[in-house]
Amino acid sequence: MSTPENTHRERVRVYATGSCEGFEKLRESLAGHPEVELIGASASAAEGAAALSGGHLDAVLHGTRSASLPADELAAIREHTRAPVLIVASAGSSRMLEQALDADVADVLLLPQLVENVVFAIRKATHSRAHAPAAGGSGRHGRIVTVFSPKGGTGKTVTATNLATALAKFEQRKTLLLDLDLQFGDAAIMLGIEPEKTIYDLVVAPGELDTEKLAGYTTKHLSGLDVLPAPLRPEDAELVTEAKLGRLLEVARESYDCIVVDTSPFFHGPMLATLDRTDELLLLSSLDVPTLKNLRLALQTLELLSFPKQRIRIVLNRSNSKVGMKQNEVESALGMKVRYEVPSDRAVPLAVNRGKPVVLDEEGADVSRAIRSMAKNLFPVEEAAKKQRRLLPAFARS
Numbered sequence: 001m002s003t004p005e006n007t008h009r010e011r012v013r014v015y016a017t018g019s020c021e022g023f024e025k026l027r028e029s030l031a032g033h034p035e036v037e038l039i040g041a042s043a044s045a046a047e048g049a050a051a052l053s054g055g056h057l058d059a060v061l062h063g064t065r066s067a068s069l070p071a072d073e074l075a076a077i078r079e080h081t082r083a084p085v086l087i088v089a090s091a092g093s094s095r096m097l098e099q100a101l102d103a104d105v106a107d108v109l110l111l112p113q114l115v116e117n118v119v120f121a122i123r124k125a126t127h128s129r130a131h132a133p134a135a136g137g138s139g140r141h142g143r144i145v146t147v148f149s150p151k152g153g154t155g156k157t158v159t160a161t162n163l164a165t166a167l168a169k170f171e172q173r174k175t176l177l178l179d180l181d182l183q184f185g186d187a188a189i190m191l192g193i194e195p196e197k198t199i200y201d202l203v204v205a206p207g208e209l210d211t212e213k214l215a216g217y218t219t220k221h222l223s224g225l226d227v228l229p230a231p232l233r234p235e236d237a238e239l240v241t242e243a244k245l246g247r248l249l250e251v252a253r254e255s256y257d258c259i260v261v262d263t264s265p266f267f268h269g270p271m272l273a274t275l276d277r278t279d280e281l282l283l284l285s286s287l288d289v290p291t292l293k294n295l296r297l298a299l300q301t302l303e304l305l306s307f308p309k310q311r312i313r314i315v316l317n318r319s320n321s322k323v324g325m326k327q328n329e330v331e332s333a334l335g336m337k338v339r340y341e342v343p344s345d346r347a348v349p350l351a352v353n354r355g356k357p358v359v360l361d362e363e364g365a366d367v368s369r370a371i372r373s374m375a376k377n378l379f380p381v382e383e384a385a386k387k388q389r390r391l392l393p394a395f396a397r398s
């Protein structure tokens with residue numbers, strides 16, 4: 001039942017695979033449900049591969065005619081996504097329920113079921129996933145913040161390096177900066193570090209990637225930030241494949257609070273793998289017509305890729321430039337509000353040429369304040385909780 005309260009919840013993104021008696025009817029009911037966004041359906045996981053791996057799914061609903069747990073069908077889904085899987089069966093047995101206890105399955109639903117029960121089970125599965133510690137990991141589930149613009153020179157690297165530095169130094173977040181401008185990345189040089197190893201060395205190293213191995217390939221910046229730089233030679237970029245990058249980000253999430261990704265102005269394979277896992281996409285704009293034109297195209301591409309719009313934040317760089325264009329013109333061209341403004345400041349190129357992030361080089365500059373406030377905003381709920389905790393002892397004393 002839809003109430004004014006639950007219609008405002010973010011809808012859960014579900015994909016349906018497989019089939020069983022009554023599954024089609026259930027899919028129809030879910031498609032019309034206000035809390036569910038049914039992304040699509042396919043008879044097998046292989047047929048739905050693109051949506052399963054790139055659909056930002058919250059859950060997969062898998063219909064099966066089997067009376068016992070369909071291990072092969074589950075394995076096929078797991079090739080494409082780590083989203084929780086709920087099995088829907090028309091001929092399930094108590095044996096299936098028992099098997100599900102030990103398997104990588106969020107729930108088993110035996111049809112017929114009221115659609116509300118199914119929606120509740122999906123919500124429960126996505127909720128426990130968001131709160132469960134990663135298996136074998138530290139319990140972290142780092143936020144991935146990707147800095148992108150379809151136009152070169154808009155300030156992606158300045159923003160990414162300074163945001164990551166501010167998170168590490170001023171917000172005390174365990175932060176990784178990943179340079180995904182694979183051919184001409186210059187994050188390391190802007191931070192003034194000379195790395196011995198790069199992302200290339202990591203992806204060509206033999207053996208399975210885990211958090212310890214990742215730690216062996218990062219370079220520490222004096223702010224406390226860890227950096228995984230771009231390959232030293234442009235031709236090495238192609239060895240950083242989509243699959244390798246996907247795994248790298250999953251592992252990085254287990255040991256960092258935040259992973260800031262600097263990018264190039266292209267939607268290449270590794271970038272798509274990053275978008276699939278991105279929690280916040282900082283889309284950089286500036287007050288110029290060609291950038292706006294390309295940003296509009298980029299927004300259309302993101303929509304085609306089913307990238308959730310609510311994860312996009314428009315950042316207006318050089319926001320105070322007097323160039324005959326105003327912020328509201330940017331907003332109406334993009335159909336989105338500007339979330340963060342970063343002013344133009346001479347301190348930036350000066351800091352870049354010194355190999356120091358401006359947030360450290362010129363702490364008091366407006367541009368540094370703007371980027372620090374962006375860093376603070378990335379964890380707003382927790383910030384409120386922290387403040388609450390600080391207030392509590394005083395409260396208890398009174």
Ligand SMILES: Nc1ncnc2c1ncn2[C@@H]1O[C@H](COP(=O)(O)OP(=O)(O)OP(=O)(O)O)[C@@H](O)[C@H]1O
Nearest residue numbers: 152153154155156157158318343344345348349352
């Ligand atoms: N807010 C700002 N104020 C002054 N200068 C800036 C600002 N932002 C960026 N710049 C300057 O613009 C130059 C380009 O910025 P940056 O390298 O971050 O762009 P980019 O989007 O990463 O470019 P590319 O697409 O080539 O990677 C920098 O060298 C910097 O000096």
Ligand SMILES: [Mg+2]
Nearest residue numbers: 156157181186
């Ligand atoms: Mg750059």
